[in-house]
Amino acid sequence: MTTFLSGGTGTPKLLDGAGDIFSPAETTVVGNTGDDVELGGLLVCPDVDTVLFQQAGELDRETWWGIADDTTATHHELRRLAESADLAGGPRYLPDERQTAGRRISRWRRFSGVAEFMEIGDRDRAVHVTRTGLLDEGRTLTETTRTLADAFDVPLDLVPMSDDPVASIVHTPEGPMHFQEFWVARRGDPEVVDVEFRGADEAEPAPPVLDALRGETVVVGPSNPVTSIGPMLAVDGVREALDDATVVAVSPFVEDRVFSGPAAELMAAVGYDPSTAGVAAAYPFADAFVLDDADGTDLDRPVVRTDTEMNDAEDGGRVARAVADALAEVA
Ligand code: GDP
Numbered sequence: 001m002t003t004f005l006s007g008g009t010g011t012p013k014l015l016d017g018a019g020d021i022f023s024p025a026e027t028t029v030v031g032n033t034g035d036d037v038e039l040g041g042l043l044v045c046p047d048v049d050t051v052l053f054q055q056a057g058e059l060d061r062e063t064w065w066g067i068a069d070d071t072t073a074t075h076h077e078l079r080r081l082a083e084s085a086d087l088a089g090g091p092r093y094l095p096d097e098r099q100t101a102g103r104r105i106s107r108w109r110r111f112s113g114v115a116e117f118m119e120i121g122d123r124d125r126a127v128h129v130t131r132t133g134l135l136d137e138g139r140t141l142t143e144t145t146r147t148l149a150d151a152f153d154v155p156l157d158l159v160p161m162s163d164d165p166v167a168s169i170v171h172t173p174e175g176p177m178h179f180q181e182f183w184v185a186r187r188g189d190p191e192v193v194d195v196e197f198r199g200a201d202e203a204e205p206a207p208p209v210l211d212a213l214r215g216e217t218v219v220v221g222p223s224n225p226v227t228s229i230g231p232m233l234a235v236d237g238v239r240e241a242l243d244d245a246t247v248v249a250v251s252p253f254v255e256d257r258v259f260s261g262p263a264a265e266l267m268a269a270v271g272y273d274p275s276t277a278g279v280a281a282a283y284p285f286a287d288a289f290v291l292d293d294a295d296g297t298d299l300d301r302p303v304v305r306t307d308t309e310m311n312d313a314e315d316g317g318r319v320a321r322a323v324a325d326a327l328a329e330v331a
Contacts (some may be wrong), residue, residue: 005100007228011221015314034231040113070121
């Protein structure tokens with residue numbers, strides 16, 4: 001059994017080419033849910049859904065979110081209506097008392113659907129309607145995720161990190177804001193002072209998670225260590241389970257250069273060097289690393305180097321083979 005810990009970009013790219021090396025029938029992917037938001041009453045799980053669509057062969061590979069060639073009629077009508085009614089564009093975070101009322105999984109990340117600040121495609125929206133409906137009918141997020149994965153013929157086991165709410169909140173000089181507000185609406189512009197995983201202290205790992213980690217082979221794909229892997233590490237028992245696992249991590253950096261996204265700023269804000277060395281410091285449980293050929297970082301653990309830039313399944317396969325080589329060194 002191999003378990004991948006996934007955010008919404010780097011690990012899905014790796015999974016694109018990993019199927020020949022890590023049999024999907026023996027693979028679990030644990031998706032980050034700290035990025036999830038409730039938008040207009042629908043629970044949107046960006047990281048889990050990227051893996052869902054990637055595994056189904058439906059992912060929009062230009063953006064690395066949403067379904068390829070999806071239409072956006074509802075989204076654009078929401079924007080048009082809001083504009084015609086002179087309603088300010090999003091994100092429209094609901095009042096504090098509404099954040100902890102109602103559906104528990106959506107706590108601290110509830111936005112009105114007015115002027116919808118994230119672009120949700122029409123087919124994509126059907127996934128969120130189904131997920132939220134199943135949650136309201138009483139199923140857990142793990143159950144709804146597996147149901148959706150079956151509907152998309154996903155060959156591996158896709159599970160969320162937790163069935164409890166964990167919200168990644170970025171603290172800025174303007175005040176706290178949910179990660180999606182910081183990243184999607186504000187393009188990562190506000191200065192980051194700190195990052196909080198609200199709810200993590202009370203959150204349990206989803207039922208399959210600890211068994212998928214303890215004593216198993218774990219791959220931490222090239223992810224944002226703060227907002228993609230950080231929420232998982234903040235959940236009770238996950239760090240200890242990783243200590244008991246054989247773990248290989250792929251760096252999302254080439255020395256101090258990221259491929260994409262806000263990993264560098266966020267790492268600096270929480271006290272890690274924004275570099276491969278900082279990733280290694282953030283992952284004391286990792287037994288070996290896969291680094292880019294051009295990354296000369298000297299680490300205290302075994303390293304396998306390859307070209308870690310991934311643009312297609314062939315690239316994902318190359319990095320997956322390097323992961324398998326690194327696992328062989330430390331198994
Ligand atoms: P998010 O959920 O969309 O924030 O994304 P992830 O946490 O899954 O991945 C973000 C990280 O992936 C960033 O820090 C990037 O540097 C890294 N990344 C993106 N593309 C590549 C790539 O082709 N190769 C490697 N090694 N890392 C990548």
